[in-house]
Amino acid sequence: MTVKTADVIVVGGGVHGASTAYELAKAGVKVVLFEKEYLGSGGSGRSAAGLRQHFGTETNLHMAKYNLQVFPTLEEELDTGMSLEFTQWGYMWVAYADTVLAQLQKNVDLQRSLDIPSVMMKPDEVKARWPYLCMDGIIGVAFCGDDGHINPQTLTLSYGHAARRLGATVKTYCPVVKLLAENGKIKGVVTEDGEEWHAPRVLLSAGPWSTPLAATVGVDLPVYPERHNLLITEPVEVFDCPMVLCLDDGAYFKQCPNGTFMFGRDDQDEPHITESTNSAKFLEGVTKSVLKRIPALSGVRVVRQWSGPYDNTPDHNAIIDWTPVEGLLVDCGWSGHGLQFGPSGGRVCKELLMGEKPFVDLYRFRLSRFAENDLFFEPAFI
């Protein structure tokens, strides 16, 4: 058997794998990416794809700010002919309880100290600006008008397409079945077809599928899947409805640029699986909750429902770190907010893989924090 080689192997064609392959190819590195199905087929393409700068820690905010610097010109930069459907119709966090409102205020104070244009708004201000929202019981919201939406599928596919154009090898429908290590160093990967690829550095960015793959070289990742559901309606007149996240029952909704509406709702009882199965319970619960807040949509038809896996960690923050196996980097465990971190994730992974200093201090993302019981607490997670 002939063994093929590369400078860097990327395992997982979600947005982080694809953006890293793009950044590496742009820097002239010989990179090969393996994806088990099509690009974005895991959590990335199934994401609600909200883009936000509402976080409550400096680390996440520095990266979120970078993401929103990249998105406005990314379609032009990647230049693939695919539309990224980027909009900046804003992102709203709606508080129904005093403690929640106080936390939002703290987050917004921190955001503003980093020049992120978030504001707190009172219920009557919300009513005046978005008269179609029926926000009975709210006590205030945090809002950032620069935040918005992107098409998660064309985002991931475009990164991959541009990476290929710059010389990267992107192998789709080509699952990696195990990683290879020797004397504590990463050596390469084996694919389902039995092909062996060697590289001195490997990035594992396979979302919840990272855990079993890391285990093949003895690395234990505390990352597990959790199913989340979304639905989409038929298109209605476009009225730039922002992303609205209701912090009472976790329901959220937003309008997409083609006029359709997306509804979602988090549910603690969802199964811990990677399979994208459907839930009737979700459909009923979410429509009921969302229609309460935006009654104008009650006559609109629901066209599709789908689900996708989050890759959760115990503290709902990502792991971006070298593992104990030399040369093996992981970027996974984003726990539901990873899609929008495609630009910054790709940048820091490229920097690490090329031996450069990452533009953000990644200490909080380290793998050892779980063993040290020094978790990365992020007050603004959904």
Place this chain on the structure above:
Amino acid sequence: MEENKKANIICRCEEIEIDEIRKWINAGYTNFEELKRILRVGMGPCQGRGCRDIILRELSKATGKPVADLLPGVIRPPVKPVKAKLLAEDNE
């Protein structure tokens, strides 16, 4: 054929023409799942009932694989569009 009159739109829901589909097939996107995500074909209210078969035939021509061997993509529930209000009432 009547279809030919209306330019060469294959996916009526999303108004996608055959040339556009062929362009992406030639760029290397040779399965329905990818075309669906790039072009929105199959994502309209009919969920691909109107365009899936024609696109699969195009893919078959391009790849040399019989239609039966191609991945047809997933048809997602609800099978027919349902009013949001009716779904919400189901829960009462």
